[in-house]
Amino acid sequence: MKLGIDIGGTKTAAVVLDPHDKVIAHETTRSGSGPDAVLAAAVRIARRAIAEASLDDEEARSLSVGACMPGLVDGATGTVLHAANLRVDRLELGPLLGAELGLPVSVENDVKAAGLGAREALCARSSRYADLGLGYLNLGTGLAAAVVVDGEVVRGPRGAAGEIGHLPVGTGVPCSCGQTGCLETIASGSALARLWPVPTPRPDPFVAAAAGDRRAAAALHTLSDGIATAVQVLVFAAGVDLVVAGGGLTSLGEPLAEAVRDRLRERARRAPVLAALDLPDRFELLVTAIPLAALGAAELGGRARPTSAAGRLS
Template identity: 45%
Template sequence: MRLGIDIGGTKTAAVAIGADGELSDQVRMPTGFGAEQVVATALRTVERMSELAGVHASSFSSIGIGIPGAVDGRTGRVAHAVNLGLEGLDLGPRLADRLGVEVRVENDVKAAALGAHHLLGVADGLRADSMAYLNLGTGLAAGIVLGGQLLRGGHGVAGEIGHIPVDPAGDRCGCGQRGCLETLASGSALSRMWPTEHPIPARDLFDRADSGEQAAFEVRERFFTGVAAAVRLLVLTTDVDTVVIGGGLAALGDELLVGVRHILDGWAADSAFLASLDLPHRVQVIPAGFPAAAVGAALVGEDLWQRS
């Protein structure tokens, strides 16, 4: 069995993949803050999964972890993860020493890209040669799979399209630039563009837009346009077969997909070039509840090409 663990800012999720490719039940627990607590969370998660599987931790054929921040997949070192209070944690080696099995670590969005790629293979009976996973969470980033392999780039920042400026006169982004794509298409963007006391700002925005509130409709269209721009950017730069939208905002489901496709259809109507790319049919939303990052982490732990 291959074990995958997704360590998030507040919650940690884990899933095991059997030899037949079937997924186990998920385990979820709170994530601790700081290096020692993150390590402890991972160990508790492995212990719980071992209990459920009825095996010792060392019996897992591989263990992989997806975690936010700057990650060196070769060494298992997490250089920087602000939301977890991490700076320079050798997470992979520390866990391997405690568990007696190699532990590989990858950035969570890149891991989720592998998980989504696996899902496409299961659903279609084959692996799409190329796919981008567009993560719409608090921020915006992408993981890219080309030729069946994860694209990291020379410095590990491949897919960080959220920090590509699209409006030089736009709002200041957390990265220090102005008008980044993330300032239009992310959870933080929605919170800024649509201030509300509602616990789920996106849900409040969509409901008000549906009820005919003009201001809400305009903000929602701006958000759809930002997401569509991210899809267009990914296809134009990497020519992936499919763009799978995931992350917290993917919970909007068909409402999100229909809105983004509507924008893409409009652009295609004005551009024969874009029409030839058939962008609306190259985008989809990941199924609700699918643990993409945890599944991808399990694959990170196993795949031999990750070790090159």
């Protein structure tokens, strides 16, 4: 049995998977703000998911636990740094959550966990995905990616692998990270909000563009072009076979995926080297009922060396 906890910017989710990786419990709550509240919400939702799963004593004692959240994660110590949107500068998530639950806890960055979760979700569909190098694009307020090769997340120095949102690509737009022209400034939810500023609740930009809104159409062209570049970066630099996208922007659905494929087709018409790679066929949206990061955290807990001593489930 595996427990996965996904601490997101607004919601914290917990899932329990049975030995066949079937989801037998799924609970969500509002995320806390600040280290103490973030931890308290994670503990509360983990206990609720464990209760919902109706585990017997033996199952509860042998439960493996993985947790993920935004920020810079040291997997060896379970420490998370600089999760600004949760108002967390530093949190010893692994040891503290482990002490509360009485179980060892593995910790990973949320986008990297989602990459692992994406691989699990794809492999549940078909075994043909197991051998593919996978790129996971998180199209949220910002842009980040994870690379999964041979079933393992590529981390790089201090987890830098996959931080393609802050690759300067010459957009000329100042980025929140301090650089100018980052890919995130054209390929993210915040980019779309800047390129097409409309009052909330924001209407569907594809519907607006189809109705003749030229600014919406131009924004979508820029957005899809930026995402196409992200796909190209992951295939060229990380050598992945397939790129799947998750995150809030994927609520735009297949029109977004098709717009990205259109940009890739346009590039392939000009560049034979791209045409040979079939890039449009290597990109898809991955929309699942269970958060990918929670699935990935559960998988991580089941396979990684945990960061705190095991004890009794409290």
